[in-house]
Amino acid sequence: MSKTLRVLAAAAMAALLTTTTAACSKTRSTDNAPADSGPALVGIAMPTRSLERWNNDGAHLEDLLKKAGYKTSLQYADNKVDQQITQLQNMINDKAKILVIASIDGTALAPVLQTAADKKIKVIAYDRLINSTPNVDYYATFDNYKVGQLQGQFIVSKLGLDQGKGPFNLEPFAGSSDDNNAKFFFAGAWDVLKQYVDSGKLVIPSGKKLPNDDAWKTVSINGWKSEGAQAEMDNRLNSFYTGGKKVDVVLSPNDSLALGIAQSLDSHGYKPGADWPILTGQDGDLANTKNILAGKQSMTVWKDTRTLGDQVAKMVDAITKGTAVETNDTKTYNNGVKVVPSYLLPPVVVTKDDVKSKLVDSGFLKASDLGL
């Protein structure tokens, strides 16, 4: 049993005698016992099952909380904002004590969170900040700006930009415009790369005008969709890379976009080990890690989502017990109404050379799934 789990289990056992048997369905799954007697109900709202990371995030957090004696309601909303709002409303009706929310649209939850606040339900924003409401109590995430910085720094050192090399052809992408994180990822990367764009060492043949890191929405891919990124990369390659021109580097904010971009590169005849461009990513998803091993993606910024779950479970426990909730950043995440006290975890760069030592040896991915 991990240390986090032991601490949580001890606290929950002292308070609770009942164990739970949570059922799980796609739209609604709460335990049968009335929520105001026995263990506290924690609602966990995740955006979508379509991305590997959210499945892992939800399963890990639910497991941790159940083992510690909490009741849980884990819901996935198929990336549909209305569905997520309905799920939250159901959790409130079921008398949840705490809501843990990885939002789809960070600005759309203010009304439902007002209902939650009226019932004294505490809210933890999970991975993505919830904006435009006073009714978000804590935020737990990875250092999102740092994710982008790591991607930018990787590009600089791989290309030797800091040694005066260049010019190179760059195609930049950003994440979904309704996700507050996307802005931070892009800003982190662009604050590193912009000086090379300005000096002409990085050229953007598609002519995407990115004068500052606020311009990220012009290169964003809605819903973080692989197909959207693939179609956009196809467009750019077809329109701006004629006559033998080659793309040298693609800034992709995450793995789902990188997957689509890699498909596009494949279908345009780029070959790993030959002319395949530098391609960044984030999450350490299985398919992308396979691409890293195959030379079709250069790196991923790994966020060990198990540590995020551990941190959120500790927050849940502290809130339940009325003790101090641990945070380590009280400046960065202003949601437009207030600065939300946050806990930021460190992201880690993974390349081909350290897939085994970082992703496999930590148990995040299985060697057998990767053919290692």
Ligand code: BGC
């Ligand atoms: C998360 C990323 C993820 C992306 C798409 C972001 O909010 O921080 O880890 O790749 O959403 O789901």
